[in-house]
Amino acid sequence: MSLDTARPGPLGRLGLLVTTRRRTTALVWVLLIVGLGAVAPKVEHELSGAGWQADGSESVATRELVEEHFGGLASHAIQVVVHSTDGPVTEGEGAEVIAAVTGVLEGESRIASVVQPMPGATLSADGRTAIVLAGAGADTNEMVRVATDLKEELQGLSTGGVTVNPTGSSLLWSDFNEANLEAMLKSEFMSWPVTLAILVLAFGALVAAGLPLILTLAGLVASAGSLVLINELVPVSIWAMNFAMMFALALGIDYALFLVVRYRAARAARPDDRSWAIAQMMDTAGKAVLLSGLTVLISLSAVMLVPSPSFRSMAGGIMLSVVFVLAATLTLLPLVLFELDHRINKLSLPWSRSGEHRSPRFEAWGELLWRRPVVWGVAALVTLVALAAPILGLHTAMPSIKVLPEDASARVGYDQVQDAFGDGAPGTLQVVASTAQAEATRAVLAADPGIAGVMPATPAQDGHDLVMVQAVPTVDPSDPGLGQTVDRLRADLPGSAKVGGAAVENLDLKAQLDESTPLVIGVVLALGFLLLLVALQAPLISLLGTLASLLSTAAAFGVARLVFQEGHGAGLLGFESQGFLDAWAPVFFFAMIFAIAMDYTVFLLASAKEHFERSGDPKDAMVGSLAHSGRVIFAAGAVMVAVFFTFALSGPIPPKEMGVVLGVAVLLDAFLVRLVLLPVLLRLTGRAAWHTPAWLRRVLPDITFAHD
Numbered sequence: 001m002s003l004d005t006a007r008p009g010p011l012g013r014l015g016l017l018v019t020t021r022r023r024t025t026a027l028v029w030v031l032l033i034v035g036l037g038a039v040a041p042k043v044e045h046e047l048s049g050a051g052w053q054a055d056g057s058e059s060v061a062t063r064e065l066v067e068e069h070f071g072g073l074a075s076h077a078i079q080v081v082v083h084s085t086d087g088p089v090t091e092g093e094g095a096e097v098i099a100a101v102t103g104v105l106e107g108e109s110r111i112a113s114v115v116q117p118m119p120g121a122t123l124s125a126d127g128r129t130a131i132v133l134a135g136a137g138a139d140t141n142e143m144v145r146v147a148t149d150l151k152e153e154l155q156g157l158s159t160g161g162v163t164v165n166p167t168g169s170s171l172l173w174s175d176f177n178e179a180n181l182e183a184m185l186k187s188e189f190m191s192w193p194v195t196l197a198i199l200v201l202a203f204g205a206l207v208a209a210g211l212p213l214i215l216t217l218a219g220l221v222a223s224a225g226s227l228v229l230i231n232e233l234v235p236v237s238i239w240a241m242n243f244a245m246m247f248a249l250a251l252g253i254d255y256a257l258f259l260v261v262r263y264r265a266a267r268a269a270r271p272d273d274r275s276w277a278i279a280q281m282m283d284t285a286g287k288a289v290l291l292s293g294l295t296v297l298i299s300l301s302a303v304m305l306v307p308s309p310s311f312r313s314m315a316g317g318i319m320l321s322v323v324f325v326l327a328a329t330l331t332l333l334p335l336v337l338f339e340l341d342h343r344i345n346k347l348s349l350p351w352s353r354s355g356e357h358r359s360p361r362f363e364a365w366g367e368l369l370w371r372r373p374v375v376w377g378v379a380a381l382v383t384l385v386a387l388a389a390p391i392l393g394l395h396t397a398m399p400s401i402k403v404l405p406e407d408a409s410a411r412v413g414y415d416q417v418q419d420a421f422g423d424g425a426p427g428t429l430q431v432v433a434s435t436a437q438a439e440a441t442r443a444v445l446a447a448d449p450g451i452a453g454v455m456p457a458t459p460a461q462d463g464h465d466l467v468m469v470q471a472v473p474t475v476d477p478s479d480p481g482l483g484q485t486v487d488r489l490r491a492d493l494p495g496s497a498k499v500g501g502a503a504v505e506n507l508d509l510k511a512q513l514d515e516s517t518p519l520v521i522g523v524v525l526a527l528g529f530l531l532l533l534v535a536l537q538a539p540l541i542s543l544l545g546t547l548a549s550l551l552s553t554a555a556a557f558g559v560a561r562l563v564f565q566e567g568h569g570a571g572l573l574g575f576e577s578q579g580f581l582d583a584w585a586p587v588f589f590f591a592m593i594f595a596i597a598m599d600y601t602v603f604l605l606a607s608a609k610e611h612f613e614r615s616g617d618p619k620d621a622m623v624g625s626l627a628h629s630g631r632v633i634f635a636a637g638a639v640m641v642a643v644f645f646t647f648a649l650s651g652p653i654p655p656k657e658m659g660v661v662l663g664v665a666v667l668l669d670a671f672l673v674r675l676v677l678l679p680v681l682l683r684l685t686g687r688a689a690w691h692t693p694a695w696l697r698r699v700l701p702d703i704t705f706a707h708d
Contacts, residue, residue, distance in 0.1 A: 011286040011330070012279035018331050019278055019338040029332050033218055036225025043224045046231050047238040051141060051309035052173075052398075052454060053505050054512035062500025065432045069460035070468050072112030072135030075430070075502035076143045079134040080154055081103070081413040082117075083420075086161035088127035089624040090117065097162045098132060104153055105134045110146045112137035112280050113461075121455050123471075129420035140170070141235045147174035152407050161218070167413025167426075169502040172401070175408040177238050179652050187246075187655070191646040195253065198638050208260055215333055215549060216252030219325035220245060228319055237310045240317025246658075247592070248321035250643050251296065254599060254636040255289045255329040260344070263337050278334050286330060287703075288606035291535045292599045299533055299595035302523040305586035306516045311588065318592075349511040362630030366623035369573055369679050377680035380672045381551075387668070390434040390561045396513075396583040398480035398506035401426070402576050403652045409646045418476075422452050427477030427503030429486070435459070437494040438467040444492050445471045450485030477503035478578070483510075502537040510583045517587045524594050525550075535602065536609050537700055541689040544681045545605055549597035552673050553590055556665035560585070563660055564653070573660075575653050585657055593665040596640065600674040602628050603636075608682060613704055614688050621690070630675060637670025 008016065017026040052608035053060050059075075080101050084094040098117070105114045117123040117130035122132070136143045147170040158164045192213070200211035223244050227236050263284035266277035300322075303315035337344065369376055404411040417425045429451075433441040438457040445454045452474045457467040475481045486507055489499055509670035524544060532542035560581055562568045608625035613620070644666060647659030682689055692700075 008279040009283040009287070011290065012189075012283040014330065015278040015282035015334040016275060016288065018335050019275065021028070021114075022339070025331060025335050025625060029218065029328075033221050036229075037221045038225070039228045040221050040223040040224035042228050043238075043241050045145075046228050047236050047241055050237060051237050051313060052509060053308060053310075054508045055307040055309065057505070057508035057512065058498050059500040059505040059508045062430060062432050063131050063505065065466065065498065066430055066468060066500065067136055069432075069462055069464045069466055070135075070458065071115070072137050073166075073219045073468075074131055074136055075137045075500065075505055076140045076170050078105075078111070078134040078136075078143070078147055078150070078170055079413065080134065080164060080166045081129065082132065082162060083129045083416050084162050084166055085128070089130045089162065090123065090127065093159055094130075094162050097157055097159060097164060098130060100157045101132050101154060102165060104150065104157070105132065108134075108146060108150060110142060111135060111400070124420035125419075129416055131417070132568035133290070136170075139235070139577045144173045144177070147171045148177070151175075155409055161554055163412075163416075165409045165413035165416065167410045167417065169505075171410035174402050174408045175653075176652060177650055179405055179408065180238075180655060183647070183652065187646040187649070187659075189365070190649070191249070192609060193638050194642045194646070195249070198635065198642060199253065200344040201635075208264070208344040211260060211333070211336060211344065212256035214336075215256050215328050216325060218332060219252055219321060222324040222328075223248065223317070226324075227317055229646065230316075230320075235309060235313070236317065237313040237394070239310065240313045243314055243592075243658075244317045244321035244413055246643060246647065247318045248325050250596070250640045251293075251322060251599070252325040253639045255292070255325065256333060256602075257632050257636050257639075258285045258603060258629075259329060259333055259562050260337065261285070262583065264344070267342065274338060278338055279392075281337075282330070282334060284606075286334075288602055289329055289533065290326070291606065292602040293322055295528060295531050295598040295602060296322050296595040298527045299524050299591050299598065302520045302527065303591050305520055305523065306587060307512065311584065314588065315591070324378040333555075341584050346673035351560050358528065358624075359625045359631040360627075362634075363623060365630065365675070366626035368678065369676065370619060370623060370683055371548055373680045373683040375683070376676055377666050380680070384551040384555045384668060384672060384677075388551065388558045390558040391554055393565075394557060394561045395565060395568070395580045395585060396510070397478060397480070397580040398510050398579070398583050399654060400476075400578050401596055402578050403654060404650070423476045423479075424452055424473030424482070426472055427482060428501055429471045429473065429489075429499060429504060430501045431471065431489075431493065431499050432466055433469065433494060433497040435465050435467050437496050438469070440465075440494045441469050441497050444489065444497075446492070447467060448485065448489060448492070450474055450481065450488065450631065461628050473503075477506070483507050497655040508606045510598070513583050513587055520587050521590055528594060528598050532601065532605070535703060536605055536690075536699055537692045537703065538609070538687060538690045539693070540681065540691065541605060542586075544685070544689075545601045545678060546598075548596050548673050548678055548681070549601065549675070550671070552597055552669035553593045555668050556593060556661050557581075557588075559664045560657065560661045563597050573648055574657055575656055578653065582600055582654055582657060585661065587659070587664075589661050592662060593669075596662070596666055597669045597673070600633050600637070600670055601678070603633055604674050604678060609690070618682065618686045618689065620678050625682075626679055632671055633674055637666055637674075638668070640666040643705065 017557040063074045098269050111134045113135035115133040122131035151166050154166050190243050263281040266280040300315045300319050401414050414426050445451050451471045453472045455470045457469045460466040532691050570577050607629040608621040611624035612621035644659050644663035647655045
């Protein structure tokens with residue numbers, strides 16, 4: 001059937017539109033990339049790393065009170081640790097360094113107040129360690145920038161016998177961002193050559209292999225520039241760009257792979273009609289890509305349910321990059337393919353078969369699964385369940401100081417504070433109460449077994465009827481015992497008292513994540529199922545495809561427990577185990593893994609439905625889907641695994657967690673779930689997999705994948 005007798009679908013018409021209006025399409029993309037690209041280089045400086053808080057929590061309310069009424073000496077204040085090895089730090093050379101530190105801090109307009117070291121509070125008993133406090137005169141995001149701007153100058157004040165190391169939560173995020181950026185750039189540098197090599201093998205031609213990378217680069221530049229502009233209105237975490245870089249690279253390659261393979265096959269089928277090839281590609285592979293992109297966006301949108309700025313901006317950043325990559329895939333890529341046409345096969349490898357869409361090897365694999373479904377299905381299921389079993393003992397907590405390199409300023413200062421003032425000193429609690437309940441507040445704090453010391457009540461600087469009492473816990477900020485202490489204090493303190501501090505903000509965020517995770521998982525699963533149901537019009541296989549995604553996710557977290565909680569392979573990967581998995585990993589990684597898993601599900605089942613619509617034969621649907629999409633899923637999975645595992649080889653713990661968890665998840669999902677378990681389910685369910693009740697058919701929109 002030709003285009004003369006069969007009108008292309010909506011996406012086919014879109015493909016034809018961008019190819020008939022090539023100059024307009026190209027001009028729009030050039031303006032978009034140049035315009036947003038002009039501000040894209042500012043992304044690392046403009047975005048911040050803060051926002052890790054539970055909005056509406058008691059600790060955030062406490063921080064806001066301290067910031068407003070106590071000279072900014074809140075959790076995001078900067079602590080400059082001055083340590084002397086040659087005697088009292090307040091005398092001689094040490095006194096000169098403290099004066100120089102004070103001068104630097106007072107010269108920064110974003111610092112609200114500077115408090116000198118005080119005996120019994122910020123001057124150690126031996127007199128060798130002092131803390132100069134710099135009150136926050138800006139929000140948490142801006143104070144991270146202040147820390148970045150000042151830390152080198154402050155460290156430069158060190159002398160032979162006196163060291164200067166700024167620390168505190170703002171410095172922690174500044175140092176982490178620096179280490180994370182270095183790791184990200186190293187990982188990207190490592191992943192691109194590996195990715196290109198895999199793509200060359202998959203496409204069999206250098207020109208065709210380069211298209212996904214160019215497409216992804218366009219999407220990344222556009223999304224980076226957009227994040228800078230959005231940051232002018234709403235604070236955006238630098239993590240948004242980091243995750244967006246990784247995710248856009250992986251998805252952009254996936255989408256381009258799917259479309260280019262389909263276009264080459266269509267051109268081989270009709271060598272004299274490239275317009276038909278574009279329409280055919282868009283109406284089949286383009287539709288699957290669009291549905292996949294919508295699935296990714298829906299999965300990540302569920303993270304917005306977590307009331308934390310960092311999570312919302314990270315999810316928003318990834319979603320923005322997906323939108324740009326999706327737009328480039330469905331508009332820019334058809335234009336480039338139309339213009340290059342057969343030249344995409346330039347610089348082909350000797351064994352390349354550019355027009356081959358049906359893979360004989362994956363067809364043979366499909367035939368094998370059809371003959372022995374139970375054997376292969378049970379083997380895949382047992383493997384996944386065995387890897388998932390350790391998840392039952394998984395523990396999570398907010399990142400500890402161990403996420404930083406040992407020579408980072410924030411970690412050195414942290415260790416010096418602990419040595420001089422006690423294990424709990426870096427996690428000092430800040431309790432704000434009414435003036436009338438000041439003594440009662442101090443009494444409760446002093447009597448609590450989890451508190452090592454209580455400082456005198458400090459009245460509000462602006463005359464407000466408030467006092468702040470600071471208390472040093474007996475345990476390290478990452479010790480589970482701190483949470484028990486905070487819970488006890490909140491139950492026993494007077495009614496006006498609010499408990500906060502950097503460590504408590506982490507505890508409140510952890511509690512919020514624990515509360516939000518089941519909701520996010522439930523919403524992701526429900527929305528993923530509904531989208532598959534709309535796309536496939538088949539309730540049974542939509543449900544099985546959704547549930548199968550849980551297996552690879554659980555297995556990935558089972559492996560994550562063994563690696564990051566138990567420390568297996570810590571030496572190989574170059575990290576120091578914290579004894580737990582970071583608390584944000586389950587909710588955020590689940591959404592990311594599910595999005596990727598459903599990506600492959602859509603590719604495979606869209607191809608299966610296309611075959612079933614043509615033949616009505618369950619075997620043709622199962623074997624044909626593997627024959628036509630198996631190679632693409634295999635290549636795309638290999639690319640994603642390469643991209644994610646490079647993140648596991650460099651940098652601090654959180655990127656390593658991301659690389660290992662996502663890499664293992666893709667490895668298992670692409671090669672065990674999508675290429676073994678899901679085809680086996682198609683085999684065992686037969687025609688029932690594609691059955692649609694009459695009432696449901698009347699409700700759902702009419703979506704088909706078969707276009708001749």
